Every structure is written in structure tokens, then in C-alpha cells.
Amino acid sequence: MMKVKILIAADQSFATDDLISSLGNDDSFELLDSVNTRKTLVNTLSQAVPDILILDINMPLLDGIDTLTALAQKYPSVRTVAISNYASLRLITEIRKLGAKGYLLSNTPFHYFKKIVLEIYGGLNWGEYLENDEEQPTSYYLSADFKAFHLTKREIEVIQLMNKQFNTNEISDFLYLSEFAIQTIKENIFLKLGIQNENQLISFAKENKIVD
Template structure:
């Protein structure tokens, strides 16, 4: 495997030191420079010519988004992997639109980081996994609030999702190891709590709220 030359840019020296220590265990990763501010990144990047720039968004002097834009405009061969604490979808989308090659949250493992470095170094984009994970997390939070708002039990929540994908009372009973009669009782209670009359209305609600993306 060819060496992957890495440049690390983060406003916290402690994190840089930690990354240098952790990545030193990987013989094919070569750290060729570091910076604590965006201006130094832009001054160094053309001289050092890294394969991958590990970039924090929260950088002084020149912020991470500006760094992405300027590096991609003048040194498009440098792959940019953003390493950030921000998990908001609109930030990730903006990073992608600016031309970055990947996005990784700082709460991941060193193995996740190394895998991401290899992915972007090989010319692959790394956004799909994080956006789907965040969407799943956001959906989980929404469903928790939804359950509280309508006083749904955990059992009713499970049955609701199965109703939303068109499962019959017999099919739901088989899956949850309860009788079809018990399922029918739960179905009536769920419809009453939601103020709905038909299962088709639950299916429409589920589609509109995006509950079924991971079903």
C-alpha cells in the first residue's frame, strides 16, 4: 500500500497531538504538517501537497468552509475529510456543496477515522453513512416525542409501525408473539389516540413523517 500523506488542521493542539499519536500506529499514514488556524492551512497546503487534509470547521482567521472552497478552487487533487463535532444536516450539506470529500464526527473511533482516510484517499466520497445515521437518530427522537404527545405505549408504537407498512392483525400477532385479537384491540386504541379512523391514514402519516426510511 502506498503511503497516505496527511495534513491535520484543528484549533485544539491537544486533539492534533492525540491524532498524531493514534495515527502513528499505521505505517502507511504519514503526517506531513499541522495547523491551528485556517490561514496557516492555506499557506502550507500547496507546499506540503498532502493526499488528505483532515479539517476542523471551527478554525480561527479563515474558517473551515472557506478553507474547503479555496483549496478545492486551486488544489483539487487534495482530498478533504472534515472532522467535526457538528452533526446538523444543513452543515454537512454545505460542506458537501463546497466540495469536501467526506465528513466524520469526532466522537467516532480511530478505526473509523483510518477507514475514512483510506476511502477519501482512494477517491470515494464519504457522506452517505453519516447522513443516514443522523436521520435515523433524528427520527428516533421524533418518535419518542410523538409517543409522549399521544400517550402511546411501547407496544402500541411497535404495532403502529407495523400497521404503517400494511401488516394485518394476524401478521403483526405472529411477529410480536401476541394474538390477533389483542392486536385488534391495540389497533382500535391507536386509532382513537391519534384521532384517526382508518389504517390508510396511519400509512399516509408515516410516509409524510419519514418514519419508514429504516423499516
């Protein structure tokens, strides 16, 4: 049986390590490489073109939005599956417009990840794969202290910078993420906490000792 060639462009994390290990132990896939910068990704693609590219759109050293645009022009045959910590409809819509063939949360269970990737490899054009709550796990949290608020480490960083009165552009520069990514993170925080604006957010963060 021909194996599906996979290239992963993602930050090192427990979720990524688990994915790499699972791919390496599954006869359906051949893992070509795992990279964590745009330069390394481009160099790797120049030597070996995968069937499926798993692209972490939140990587600090690889802006997923810009990368998707570039890949669509230079490597149109590559089927890109975006992964992210954020289930934002705005982000999903943008990713779809830029040519990604699918969108998965980064901590999606491997059995579900495998099913979707094989369907995409077989010609499925698009899927958000976020509709079935029974299939999806709760988000992976880097700090147990904030699990009750459903906030990730990156979201905490953004809140702390907002508390220091950084604007979206300044946060973008500080975290090496696009302004679009920062705005998406903000929207996701508001959605999770049921908060309407930044002033309410900062008050909430101080009350709950998320910021000093």
C-alpha cells in the same frame, strides 16, 4: 506500501492530539503537518500537497466554509475530509456542496476514521458516516457539568452570549466564527435540548444554571 499523506488543520484538543498520535503510529499514513490557522495552512500547502486534508470547520482562526471554497479552486486534487463537533444535516449538506469528500465527528474512534479515510483515498466520492449509531461515540464534552445536557464548551459560550443579547452577527465577531457556523451551533443546541426558540433557550439556561 505507499503511505497516505495527511495534513491536519485543527485546533489543539484532546481529540486532535489523539488523532495526531494515532496517525503517527499507523503504517498506513504519513503525517505531513498539523496547523491551526489559515495562513499556516496556505503556507504548508504551497510546499507540500497532501493526499488527504483533515479540516476542522469550527476553528476560530480558520473559517472552514471559506477555506473549503478556496481549496477547491486552488488545490482540486486534495481530498478534504471535514471534521466537526456538530452532526447538523444543514452543515453536512453545505460541506458536501463545497467539495469535501467526507464528514466525520471530531471524536470519531480511530479505527473508524482510518477505514473512512482509506476509502476516500481509494476514490469514494462522498459519505456522511453518521448513520450507524453503533459506530459513533457520544460527543466529547469539555465540561462534565454540562454533560447531562449534551452541550459542548462552544455551545455554552454561544448560549452565554445570547443571554447577553448578542445577535448572530455579534456572536460571530466575538468568537471569530462565520455567521453560518453560529447559526449551525444554535440549531444544534435547539435540537439537543428540544427547544423551539431563543426565549425558551434562555429560560432553560437560567433554570439549569447554564447562565446567571
